[in-house]
Amino acid sequence: MKTLLPLWLCILAALPALSPTAPMPRAGQDYALLFAVNDYSGKLMPLTNPIKNARDIAKELETRFGFATEVVENPTLADIDKKLKEYEDRFARNISGRYPSGGQLFIFFSGHGTVRYNVGYFLPLGADPDSPNTTALDYNFWRNRIDAINCNHILVAVDACHSATFDPNWQNRPDRHFSRPGELSEKEKVILNHSKYKSRFFFTSDGKGDQTPDRSSFANKILEGLRTHSSPSGFLTSSELFANYVERAFPTPGGGDFGASEGGASFLFFHETKGPAVDFKTSEQLRRDLEAWENAQRIGTIAAYQEYLDNHPGGGFRSEALETINNQQDELQWRYAKAKDKPEAYREYLRLFPAGRHATEAKNAIDKAGTTLQSNTTDATPDIAALDRFIKIEGGTFQMGDIMGDKEYDNETLHPVTVSTFYLSPYEVTFEEYDRYCEAAGKEKPSDQGWGRGKRPVINVNWYDAVEYCNWRSQQAKLKPVYTINGTNVSADWSANGYRLPTEAEWEYAARAVNGKGGGKVRFGNGKDVADPKEINFDGSKEYKKPYSIVGExxxxxxxxxxxxxxxxxxxxxxxxxxxxCWDWYGTYPTSTQADPKGPSSGPFRVRRGGSWVNVPVYARCAGRGNSTPDRRSYNLGFRLARAAR
Structure with a gap:
């Protein structure tokens, strides 16, 4: 987890701002307590930004809103317990209580988080993620303790992985929409409710008990709302901010109330000045649209044009972008067919682009090879012909693990492995392919996070979803399914000729391709030793630069x-x-020579490989290993198909 850019912007909705329609902040009534951890070690990766962000939040609360702030850096569980006890005493209903109960208390947690058996935890310094019940902050216990503090208005913000588990109803809440009934009435009543009713609210950087990515649009959407919203009421409610801006962020954020919160309570942003609503159908919008289009043309890649479409859904160059993407995909698929120079490859080109630029050439190539184009080349149903798109990976022996000597993690021990010949799909399974399976099997289609489906890789699928899809594809192609599935018990018949997930060894062997052969000495899966954001979709931000990466988009x-x-x-x-x-259960590498290893016989985690759009360069290395529980679905997790060479 990397903390978000200023999360305080979502918090300001709970705080009184200077405005002709709201009272001035009262000195000595508003307090902020911020916990931030950078210096993790052992099983937890150190973080870069929590302390800096906490300091920035504290400074903003002090200078703009008159808060008395305290930042506790790298606290242990005992430190958090001691500090909260101090604030409990300061707000106490007795002579020792120095803080007014009518004030406000903002509590902020920033660092790593985890979840075990549906219980969420914040991980302080020294926490053991394998034993969070005794070393970490249990949200179920600490939420009740915070609720009991004698302060009318408390806002808790948790910026950590699985932060949605702070919500006492996180598993049963039908959606993550944040709305306050007290904000949905006329102006005067809203302001009255703000001073009349007790509030216990929270915002979380994710809303589904999932990971907070290295970078998200959460803060940007908040900033967009604060910058652009205009209302004759003179204020922006947190419900409006969430519904109109924040709810479109990624990953999906969460929010709600807890404990003694009362129904009429409200969080408000008061505008310092009033003015006419901003009309964004102006020359400024046109300028930004034009700049984005020119940038896409300058970069010239499919990804660049797709980004233009994603960021400018009403842009003036939408049709041009769609046409350019289609033409580039057409040309890319044709180049692939030409390189393979097999009838099956030309058929696949025609299946994808029946009226493509090279359709005539493809048909002529098929005829020249003495074959006849089958009527099902444009059929959307997967069939045995789709197997011919797979790449035959000739087997061999290689040194699996940290071949480049990066020494990033201790789970990449070099060891000799022999891999037999197998087939692997050139592409990750797409939404287009997976959606056909869902329609045929009557399954709910996974979310695309609003990015689009089609030829994007399917996401939000767990390991069980992947093996079930493999069996379905095998049945469609009249192949013998590899997997026997009985609930969560899955076994594999390695002699079967159907579709399957690659083993971890197969995956790394294929990723490390050099001169057309697997298992070579190379750092990244595109055949290069330096990760360039123009060539790989990962987080190339400056703060994550490595000696083997380039800063970029x-x-x-x-x-x-x-x-x-x-x-x-x-x-x-x-x-x-x-x-x-991948197929394997996650485990420590053996040191002895292995032949077609399949991983441990059991375990809590399945292997995932390759990194993703949200990860930093260290995870994109061919040697990098990831793992997740097999029931995990995520916005950055998909799969590709393999098949035995039989």
Missing amino acids: YRGKTTPVGSFSPNSLDLYDMSGNVWEW
């Missing part, structure tokens, strides 16, 4: 498969875009 979403150049085995997106599920 952070896209903040997936890109259509095949948007970047492949490795020398014609495999695309082996680094970045989405993590890819």
